[in-house]
Amino acid sequence: MMANDAPQAVLLTLLVCTLGRVKPLERLLRSLNVQTRKNFEVIIVDQNPEGFLDATIQKFPALRIKHLRSRPGLSRARNVGLAASSGRYVGFPDDDVWYRPTVVEEVLDTFRRNSKLNIITGRSIDLEGHDVTVMLTEEALITRENIFEAGNSNTIFIERMLAQSLNFDEGLGLGAASDFQSGEETDFLLRALGKGAAGWYFPELTIYHDPIDDGAPIAERARRTTAYGRGFGYLIRKYRYPPPYILGKIAKTSLRGAWCLATGDFAGARLRIAWANGVLYGYSRGRPAFPVQK
Template sequence: MFSLIVCTVDRSDQLERLFASLKVQRYTDFEVILVDQNLDDRLVGLVEGYSPFFTIRHIRSERGISRARNNGMAIATGTYICFPDDDCWYEPDTLEVANRLFAANSALSIITGRTLDAVGQSSVSPTGDEKLAITRRNYLKCGNSNSIFVRHAALGVIGGFDEDLGVGASSPFQSGEEADFLLRAIAGGLSLMYFPTLIVHHDQVTSEMGPKQIERARKYGRGFGALMRKQRFPFPYFLYRLTRPFGSWLIAALRSDRAAAQYKRAWLTGIIEGYATWPRWRKS
């Protein structure tokens, strides 16, 4: 059985889209653990409406994506666990494909797939057309949390998500939790593989560059910088990861594209801040 850990806050229409896609799954042996971070009962009606079609275990959690996922995993009963966001949705055969891949690859502890928008274009993170063994060199190109499927038994090696990383954390580091999860699996000697045939859907991330997006870029940058420090990537690699946002900022500045320049500078500044402050934060 699959346990789908769905963490949600401030959304209902998009969550219903996910539930509608689960209702038509061809592989039906799954449970949904809905980790509700809302302060009200806005989701009760939705849960009641879909409970006749699949098992929904509705629990409450404080805010923070990593904390919420850990609370969901603590009660998960499935052989396999996955982490669909409340604003993604599945193909009718997503769980069927995941089950088949695990059955055909018994040595794999984690499989990941592609996240595409409604018209089949990559969204959220870039991925390729060829299956790959996931390593410390290519982990950023092998899917995101929506498309991570892990054997329950492997959690004894990996542990849960780092609650100091990710959206809603009480720390300044508002990203990096899914990459950290994969990297700890690799460090634990587990085998991970990316499969482009495993599809999850998510809308394109907004390309707007207003004040909210700029502030978010800085917060997400801090998470990535913290990840670099936590996972002890060599300092030259850290510098390499700065070259792209620095180049993008410089080009935007030369073009007098103020919004783009502010956005890229926020991302660049965030990475540096996260890398510099992670050790102090962990010791505090």
């Protein structure tokens, strides 16, 4: 091997936790295979039966892949991956997202140009460029007040050493042994801010994600919406947001639900009721003791 053919030092770790998905994961890996910058590693934390992903991973010999295993639980799996990360920065793509060819380059260049930042975030969009979730429209410093609209797990990039000092709360997130199956990434960011970390939201940093409204039955969508609401309500109480904050959110959602009813959108009304019920449940639970497990 010639000296100039030597592998570039790893600057970015992309930590992918996966369960039950093959084709979406392969789509993500294909998108990583054509990145304009190659100085990254991929850590796949596999929660499937033994051998489930072997054939998929073998299709991408050019990628630096660490294939790890974990017991179920998204936050648990992320902590397993964090312990094995070696990049200066870490990102957390879900197994159903995919990257534009320049995402790694954009992330590294953004950190290089903004050396005082510990965290950057962006937007998840569908193929038509529409936001997958409600996000800010302008660049912004990430604060307690805007954090719920300033990034989700797929668009978080953070200094590795900071991330390893935090870990994810294994009592939150999909597969956790609790009623709170969401909110783990916002909790993670709020704890980072509490340590004095500086984060900035860049709306031009976009990552593709399938639309949330994926044709699932309304009962399933309502169940997921309730889960999101519970996580939100729990975090609002845990981090002592003032009561007017949560009341304002519920009032806004209730008004949208009433509009849905008035216009015959009964599915939309049901989803908003589900979210409000979830928020109230999560808020009523106070601050359960879910320590970060290392």
